[in-house]
Amino acid sequence: MTAQPRPGLSEASILAAVLPQLPTGEQVEVGPGDDAAVVRLPSDRLVVTTDALVEGHDFLPGATLPRWIGRKAAVQNLADVAAMGARPLALVVALSAPAGTDPSVFEELSAGLAERAAADGAVIVGGDLGRADRLTLAVTAMGAMAPGDAPVLRSGARPGDVLTIGTVRLGRSAAGLALVLGGKVHVDAAGSISLEGITTPDAADLVRHHDAPEVDLSLGWSAGRTAHAMMDLSDGLVRDGGRLAAASRVRIDLDRAALAPDVETLAALAEELGEDPWAWVLHGAEEHAMLAAFAPDEVPTGFRPIGRLHEAGDGPVVTLDGTPIPGEGFDHFA
Amino acid sequence: MTAQPRPGLSEASILAAVLPQLPTGEQVEVGPGDDAAVVRLPSDRLVVTTDALVEGHDFLPGATLPRWIGRKAAVQNLADVAAMGARPLALVVALSAPAGTDPSVFEELSAGLAERAAADGAVIVGGDLGRADRLTLAVTAMGAMAPGDAPVLRSGARPGDVLTIGTVRLGRSAAGLALVLGGKVHVDAAGSISLEGITTPDAADLVRHHDAPEVDLSLGWSAGRTAHAMMDLSDGLVRDGGRLAAASRVRIDLDRAALAPDVETLAALAEELGEDPWAWVLHGAEEHAMLAAFAPDEVPTGFRPIGRLHEAGDGPVVTLDGTPIPGEGFDHFA
Known part of the structure; x- marks a missing residue:
């Protein structure tokens, strides 16, 4: 599906506002801007999880801030990686928003995502911008099992624990x-x-x-x-x-x-x-x-x-x- | 945000319908069902990209089928990994849908995602189910650079090419x-x-x-x-x-x-x-x-x-x- 060209923000101008918000890390071989990112992991065992936040269902605009929404979207995904006993390293985010969304919303969401990710040693390595009737953030968090480590599963608990x-x-x-x-x-x-x-x-x-x-x-x-x-x-x-x-x-x-x-x-x-x-x-x-x-x-x-x-x-x-x-x-x- | 319990489909029953649609692969150490998946890559250099499809913006329900929407969501992400010169290995998908969505929609979307992924050697290793006013699929595709290979970037073209x-x-x-x-x-x-x-x-x-x-x-x-x-x-x-x-x-x-x-x-x-x-x-x-x-x-x-x-x-x-x-x-x- 394509839209007819209309005056307003372009994806390029939004990205130009957002990308400077995103610190990089030594694990990033190719960051945002190409078809995909390339991230160096500490091992060849990738840990990955995804989770989305949707306006009206997962948050109400008047009761939070874009920056906090970004932090929450990050933390709920980072927590899933951490719960495997692995350290998060990278996030990608698919951001869908209504036409006419203020550019500051994208900047604040990105800043919130990036600052929470940074607190756990992870960086945003890629994303996607698209249109939706309601603001939607789908975040994927990635980490790696350290060499020799086993993931901590849900299934290993024992009677007496x-x-x-x-x-x-x-x-x-x-x-x-x-x-x-x-x-x-x-x-x-x-x-x-x-x-x-x-x-x-x-x-x-x-x-x-x-x-x-x-x-x-x-x-x-x-x-x-x-x-x-x-x-x-x-x-x-x-x-x-x-x-x-x-x-x-x-x-x-x-x-x-x-x-x-x-x-x-x-x-x-x-x-x-x-x-x-x-x-x-x-x-x-x-x-x-x-x-x-x-x-x-x-x-x-x-x-x-x-x-x-x-x-x-x-x-x-x-x-x-x-x-x-x-x-x-x-x-x-x- | 939570919803009051109402009669209807549970996440568990939807997952019970969807998970059998998902073939696994030898690269999958931990598949769907825990906090995160664990995937063995052929190298420690992860290639990752994300992209979303939103009903009404990226597709119109009467003009396509859930199975085709799944295939399209897969192909647009797999293509980004392929365009780096890397083979795709795994997908995760955050699926958001209105309450009352027919269970067959989830099954067909998943089947479409899985069959297109399989055509390129990739499997679905994880996902997230949530609520939205409009059907939304945010897919993340992952692969790895073969050891010693450089990613094929957008920036390497030369005059005369x-x-x-x-x-x-x-x-x-x-x-x-x-x-x-x-x-x-x-x-x-x-x-x-x-x-x-x-x-x-x-x-x-x-x-x-x-x-x-x-x-x-x-x-x-x-x-x-x-x-x-x-x-x-x-x-x-x-x-x-x-x-x-x-x-x-x-x-x-x-x-x-x-x-x-x-x-x-x-x-x-x-x-x-x-x-x-x-x-x-x-x-x-x-x-x-x-x-x-x-x-x-x-x-x-x-x-x-x-x-x-x-x-x-x-x-x-x-x-x-x-x-x-x-x-x-x-x-x-x-």
């Missing part, structure tokens, strides 16, 4: 989302978050965390490499835990006392919104922290025990102090 | 697009193309070629490796030729006599539609054939001479028998 999470607090992204979906959030161009009628202190931090989760992904390719199984927490603790448990043919019993501090932190806001903070902690999506199973005496610094793995049985795959958990995590099509 | 194209006929995709945009095309579920009021024989073949271009990409990683410069023809001969010329700091003079047979083939349909067949041949997008510059005595079988490269001058970068060419190729944002 400790289930851990690589973040100090769970449920924050879900709490931020509740504020966004409640229509209470406005973010101005400078990144200042105003929350209509909300009195709970620090609630804006939850929106900020939802819009662009800050998470230490290096846990994946450093301490996380000793995990028996690992994945990133993208669709909620119960749902993702269930996936890890199913792949490893075990069941998970979550520890209520271990998760109580997470719930307590969110209790005031949940009460103000009339929501259940346990649902945020147990089912909240888009944390992107490393969810990992370790032998009991091998839990490394940075990973916090939140449950225990047992022989699979006939009951629910994931329980809380031995009791079934109501509700579900996130499913795009449910 | 012959410009060639790796297809027997140009302009067919543009002619098919003219039929689609004219509202004259209907494709039924079995892939039968009906053309309202069109009498030119074989016009349906042009729609078929537009919907899923069939092109020999192996020219890129076989004979094309001796090219001084190479790229795939995605945005039209004049525009893409201009990019190759600019990168190589040369100018291109296209040979009217060499392109006349392409024009002649399309003349009857162009007359019926009241369009200019030269515009289709010179500016038509989405052919994805290899556009390559060779030394005059080194043009390999499969590449057809269509012009000559000269020292850059003050005039237009691309001319036809020495005269300026009106019009432009495809720009998503122009």
